[in-house]
Amino acid sequence: MSISNFQDKLKKYAELIVKVGANVQKDQTVIIYVSVTQQELAHLIVEEAYKLGASDVIVKWNDDFVNRQFLAHASQERLENIPDYIVAEGNYLVDKKAARITIVSSDPDAFVGLDQNRIATYQAAHGKALRPLMRATANNELAWTFAGAADQAWAEKVFPELKGQEAIDRLWEEIFKTTRMNEADPIQAWDDHDRTIHAKADWLNKEQFSALHYTSPITDLTIGLPKNHLWTGASAVTDENIAFMPNMPTEEVFTAPDCRRINGHIRSTKPLSYAGSVLEGMEFTFKDGKIIKATAEKGQDILEHLIATDEGSLSLGEAALVPDPSPISQSGITFFETLFDENASNHLAIGASYPFSLQNGTNMSDEELAEAGMNVSQTHVDFMVGSADMNIDGIKEDGTIVPIFRNGDWA
Incomplete structure (x- = not known):
């Protein structure tokens, strides 16, 4: 698809995520979990959320490289103990009844070769520390939504015969198709x-x-x-x-x-x-x-x-x-x-x-x-x-x- 057509669809996709996915309300806190590679989509989501009257839109950037380095090198003590500020943020989101928007785009092989004991230790500690937020989400006390975005590593895993931008474009086509973005409305x-x-x-x-x-x-x-x-x-x-x-x-x-x-x-x-x-x-x-x-x-x-x-x-x-x-x-x-x-x-x-x-x-x-x-x-x-x-x-x-x-x- 042409660049202008893609940008038009991406804008409508952001609108769909905010209006139908999270259904952001006036004066609501919104938090977006998104990769550093998806800045364009993140900005569109932020804009749409504020247009609907959100009081505060927080963006939590993530990066496969940074996450891998952390899991490979952090001390055992750090893997086992989640800092208080992360726990406090989770509790803050529960108190605010924040709408949670997660944009999925990570490399499926991002942590291949790492010590699985370290990953499991961190995941268990993280899950325990954020239990109130997970519980509020599971109870539907908060609105939450997951949607996809095409990153190169993920796109090349799905379409190994394609490389670079060609793979990314192909994955975006499938994301738009499966989320009904090709429909008239x-x-x-x-x-x-x-x-x-x-x-x-x-x-x-x-x-x-x-x-x-x-x-x-x-x-x-x-x-x-x-x-x-x-x-x-x-x-x-x-x-x-x-x-x-x-x-x-x-x-x-x-x-x-x-x-x-x-x-x-x-x-x-x-x-x-x-x-x-x-x-x-x-x-x-x-x-x-x-x-x-x-x-x-x-x-x-x-x-x-x-x-x-x-x-x-x-x-x-x-x-x-x-x-x-x-x-x-x-x-x-x-x-x-x-x-x-x-x-x-x-x-x-x-x-x-x-x-x-x-x-x-x-x-x-x-x-x-x-x-x-x-x-x-x-x-x-x-x-x-x-x-x-x-x-x-x-x-x-x-x-x-x-x-x-x-x-x-x-x-």
């Missing part, structure tokens, strides 16, 4: 898409299945569902009734499993970009809700660190349904970025449940959530399991079986 297109996904969630909520049974040539897994679980998808609503779009793109409806009732085996169907590395060919065996065996064809040590994060990282916190005919799946592109790849495939998440996936869950303590079968953890990592030959059945309390998916699509 992207905001209206998102409104229509939101209604479609909510209709699926409404049907599943009405059915209130006791369990889901996943089968394919490489999977046979039964996942229990808590009583009074809630399926959600596309837009969410804060406790102050402000609608926002957590993920752009999105094709999923999801809920929380009963983390005590998961049995069987399942294999991943797409690579997972996690902790600056790519994991492939993951297989999990579950018994009574716990992972009793976990293997990966690539990234075994990283997988072992992930499931050792805490007690909750040995179970699941999310079960999401995505039809194989979804646009991202049909593109045939592996993005090596969960925001996109999870919307091409049914997926599960190791770690924490979202409290809003249970009636009244956002008002419950961690102990009450656990008692209801919800998983409590510092981590939440999605991995893709769907395929064109996967079937999923809903099992009712009385044993009645209702087809949900057949051959990768809604039954």
